[in-house]
Amino acid sequence: MENNEIVSRLTPIFRDVFDDDALVVSEGMTAADVPTWDSLSNINMIIGVEKAFGVKFSIKDVRNLKNVGELLELIKRKAA
Amino acid sequence: MSFTSPLFYVALLPAVTAFYLLPGRWRPIYLLAVSYAFYALSSPLYLALLIVASGAVYGMGLAIAKSSSERVKQALMAVGVAAMVGVIVVFKAAGAWRGLLLPLGISYYSFKLISYLIEVYWDDEAVERDPVVFFLFPAFFPQIVSGPIQRPAPFSTQMREVMGRTIDSDQIETGLRLILGGLMMKMLVGDRLAGFIELIDQSHSAYSYSIMLTTVACYMLQLYADFAGYTNIALGIGKLFGVDGPPNFHAPFAAVNVQELWRRWHMSLTSWVTDYLFTPLSMSLRALGQVGLVLCIMLNMLIIGLWHGLTLNFLVFGVLQGVLVSVTALVVMSLRRRGRTRVKSAPDEQIDTIDRRVRRWTLALAGMTLTFALMSLTTIFWRSPTWDQAISILRQVLAISPSGPSDWSDLPASLTVPAWICMAVALFVGAGAPGAKRLVARIDEVAPQWLQYGVCLFLLSVLSTAGSGRFVYGQF
Numbered sequence: 014m015e016n017n018e019i020v021s022r023l024t025p026i027f028r029d030v031f032d033d034d035a036l037v038v039s040e041g042m043t044a045a046d047v048p049t050w051d052s053l054s055n056i057n058m059i060i061g062v063e064k065a066f067g068v069k070f071s072i073k074d075v076r077n078l079k080n081v082g083e084l085l086e087l088i089k090r091k092a093a
Numbered sequence: 094m095s096f097t098s099p100l101f102y103v104a105l106l107p108a109v110t111a112f113y114l115l116p117g118r119w120r121p122i123y124l125l126a127v128s129y130a131f132y133a134l135s136s137p138l139y140l141a142l143l144i145v146a147s148g149a150v151y152g153m154g155l156a157i158a159k160s161s162s163e164r165v166k167q168a169l170m171a172v173g174v175a176a177m178v179g180v181i182v183v184f185k186a187a188g189a190w191r192g193l194l195l196p197l198g199i200s201y202y203s204f205k206l207i208s209y210l211i212e213v214y215w216d217d218e219a220v221e222r223d224p225v226v227f228f229l230f231p232a233f234f235p236q237i238v239s240g241p242i243q244r245p246a247p248f249s250t251q252m253r254e255v256m257g258r259t260i261d262s263d264q265i266e267t268g269l270r271l272i273l274g275g276l277m278m279k280m281l282v283g284d285r286l287a288g289f290i291e292l293i294d295q296s297h298s299a300y301s302y303s304i305m306l307t308t309v310a311c312y313m314l315q316l317y318a319d320f321a322g323y324t325n326i327a328l329g330i331g332k333l334f335g336v337d338g339p340p341n342f343h344a345p346f347a348a349v350n351v352q353e354l355w356r357r358w359h360m361s362l363t364s365w366v367t368d369y370l371f372t373p374l375s376m377s378l379r380a381l382g383q384v385g386l387v388l389c390i391m392l393n394m395l396i397i398g399l400w401h402g403l404t405l406n407f408l409v410f411g412v413l414q415g416v417l418v419s420v421t422a423l424v425v426m427s428l429r430r431r432g433r434t435r436v437k438s439a440p441d442e443q444i445d446t447i448d449r450r451v452r453r454w455t456l457a458l459a460g461m462t463l464t465f466a467l468m469s470l471t472t473i474f475w476r477s478p479t480w481d482q483a484i485s486i487l488r489q490v491l492a493i494s495p496s497g498p499s500d501w502s503d504l505p506a507s508l509t510v511p512a513w514i515c516m517a518v519a520l521f522v523g524a525g526a527p528g529a530k531r532l533v534a535r536i537d538e539v540a541p542q543w544l545q546y547g548v549c550l551f552l553l554s555v556l557s558t559a560g561s562g563r564f565v566y567g568q569f
């Protein structure tokens with residue numbers, strides 16, 4: 014799976030969960046860049062990504078993510 | 094020794110000077126000795142507990158990082174966390190039921206140690222091998238009395254950095270400014286409100302409905318002035334030693350709902366509970382959907398309530414907060430969903446007109462008022478020493494009990510006027526001090542810095558109340 018493809022599949026999930034129709038997902042993006050990205054919406058985002066990509070994350074996986082780029086890598090690793 | 098006692102500051106300045114005169118590698122050892130001495134001054138017996146707990150967690154951390162088996166790591170982490178939780182529960186139970194005085198700062202340093210164990214379990218690289226830096230982390234005296242609860246990595250990174258540099262005058266000025274601001278907030282505003290509240294609460298049934306409403310509104314304002322004041326002092330002292338602590342408050346009275354308020358109130362505790370309890374738990378229960386979410390929030394708020402003490406009042410406070418936050422979270426989620434479909438079907442609604450701006454501001458103001466009212470009502474349980482007093486005050490405020498005979502005219506103006514001024518100041522600062530930056534810039538134009546500091550110190554020395562000194566959060 015290419016990064017571009019993952020980003021384009023992540024975009025609708027992020028826009029829905031973080032309640033922003035203009036949100037542009039980038040690899041360097043962090044929770045600090047999105048005002049509505051809190052502990053609650055973070056869990057909703059994880060659930061959305063798990064459903065969309067058919068993967069299952071552990072607490073450790075999620076805890077160690079520092080930005081969207083690392084989420085892409087995690088998805089690739091889990092979906093492989 | 095209290096952060097409000099003049100003697101403390103007489104000792105602090107030479108202590109800071111000596112810190113920077115020492116060679117870098119001696120600084121943490123010196124600071125550890127100072128921290129243990131500070132601890133021993135108020136709680137000599139329990140210093141041993143702090144050292145033993147630190148030693149045990151240090152060893153556990155090394156063992157977790159060394160092990161290559163996930164199962165062993167998890168077991169070690171679980172044993173360590175359970176042991177620390179056990180220590181807190183035993184002391185809190187003894188405190189609540191037997192009246193035992195808690196070891197100084199136990200609720201704060203034990204949470205620091207627990208976060209360290211979990212961080213090392215999550216990531217081997219979080220392990221701290223330097224024993225002095227590690228032992229200093231829970232013991233660091235500016236944060237021991239009532240937090241803020243700092244995380245291990247930012248602390249050790251900053252401690253290492255300060256070992257390799259000389260004194261920085263900006264850092265000293267910022268530190269002193271934080272201490273001065275904190276002292277003013279605590280001693281001029283918080284303590285005066287505390288005096289007002291204490292007087293009314295003592296014989297609350299004698300006072301009228303409007304006095305009781307005002308007093309209950311004072312609870313949150315006094316807590317804010319006291320704890321935000323303390324936090325600024327603690328952050329300022331830490332800053333003098335080169336360590337920036339985490340913030341505890343971010344304009345809490347500007348929160349438009351209870352969920353948002355908790356993100357702005359005692360933040361070092363709420364973010365701790367979010368990271369180490371809420372997130373792992375909500376990951377485990379994510380298959381349950383909204384039921385799982387509500388369960389997680391309830392447990393989260395219950396722990397925050399009981400962290401203050403194992404009493405019925407704190408339990409009820411936690412449950413009420415859990416209900417408020419759960420309802421808010423569900424309502425906000427459904428409103429967002431509805432708002433999105435509406436905006437999609439009528440995109441012209443996104444254009445900002447004066448009408449809409451007025452509506453938005455009115456809604457925000459209504460939200461802030463409702464949040465403040467709900468928080469004040471639930472804080473009755475937090476604040477009252479007994480269940481009976483909490484219920485009795487609640488009945489008065491909800492107008493179930495008859496209004497008492499004493500009204501405002503029966504209270505001396507020397508009590509009420511300063512109380513009203515302090516309430517206004519606490520509310521203004523707690524709402525993020527709108528417009529204050531512009532005011533400060535104007536003052537800077539006309540008054541030199543030394544004059545500003547001089548006026549602050551003058552006010553502090555002239556207006557402090559006699560009973561100053563006790564911090565509300567020092568009891569936890």
